[in-house]
Amino acid sequence: MSQRETKSAYAYTTIIIWLIGVMIATLHTSLAWHLAQTGLTESYRVRHLSLYYSRVFLCISVESELFPTLIATKWPENFVPLQSAIYPHRFAHANGNRSDCELIQKAIWTQVDNLGRLWVFDAGWEPTPSASDKKVEKTTKMCSPKLLVYDLIRNDAEVLRIDCNRYLTPRDSEKLIIKLGPSPALCKVEKYIYFLRPDDAHILAYDIVEQKWHRRALLSRKFQGIIEAPFPIKPIDIAFGQQRELLFADADGKLYATPNSQLKTKTKEVNEIANDLNAKKLQQTEVTKNDVSNSIELELLGSLLGPSKGMMVDERTGALYYAVPKYGAIVRCALQRNLTAEDNEIVYFTSKNIQQIFFGVGGAVWLLTDRLLEPNDHCFSNI
Helix, strand or coil, X not given: CCHHHHHHHHHCEXXXXXXXXXXXXXXXXXXXXXXXHHCCCCCEEEEEEEEECCEEEEEXXXXXXXXXXXXXXXXXXXXXXXXXXXCCCHHHECCCCCCCCCCECCEEEEEXXXXXXXXXXXXXXXXXXXXXXXXHHHHCCCECCEEEEEECCCCCEEEEEEXXXXXXXXXXXXXXXXXXXXXXXXXXXXXXXXXXXXXXXXXXXXXXXXXXXXXXXXXXXXXXXXXCCCEECCEEEEEECXXXXXXXXXXXXXXXXXXXXXXXXXXXXXXXXXXXXXXXXXXXXXXXXXXXXXXXXXXXXXXXXXXXXXXXXXXCCCEEEEEECCCCEEEEEECECCECHHHEEEEXXXXXXXXXXXXXXXXCEEEEECCCECXXXXXXXXX
């Protein structure tokens, strides 16, 4: 293997974990995308990716900030001819132009909904504060964050644009957690996009159907038996369970769920999950406008192995996967009450920085690492 191919193999590392009963078979492979054909001439990092059949959408960052930050390519490249292109096109991006806030300044997140629409979060832009140019900062225009929606079925047409400046600022983007969901019945659109701001004991939700914003405080009686009053929870991660409940993890490695969770306990045998839930319980899961208390009280489920990143639930098995960046570990556990550290199983260790974990084709679990890549890096999985 050449020096460049070797660099690529370690620059973008992935892992597939197949679940067959209680047996685990692992296949370690590496993939990178050849982005030089898009006109990119400098090194870059992949911040986030999302999949839609054979298409993959990459949110990238470049040091000069003069290149578009959203790329569409193919997955996996060893089966489908590689075609990388700026999405939706070059003229939709600012490319360093801070005067036109209608353009995409910095795409940091994407996700495809059940109707085949690509949701893109543009973090916007604001000048970096410095003591030497305070006067300039006051007159410099700030580009607020926004959500953009493109129809992947109808020629990638832009169908919706949502201003997010009421609750979010460009400075939130580095540690902002965004999730679209939970997934509804087939051919029905997801109702909410959830946002977790850094060091905030609230959840922010955008109602896609009603086109309204909601903000709810998150509370839990995590010290029940000692102190009965609920305490605020500052979540750092979010996922969706099999019954559409919301799952939260905090910086202490504790796992919480919304009140309608139908989870097993260690003292009872596993029951089949009901296919249809009580409408009243479903309302407790979602952030509704009729919630007069303006808060959601969460149930403490137990402990993870540490502060998590990228939590996700396998819809087939109900298993919870998450990363613990502090230890470079990918962990799996059964989603249940009274969860302890012993109930968590480490399925993979890595020395690389974990950027994202996600489900690929056939239920495989993939790991995206935060490594510096060159535009000409190109590595197939069979090298």
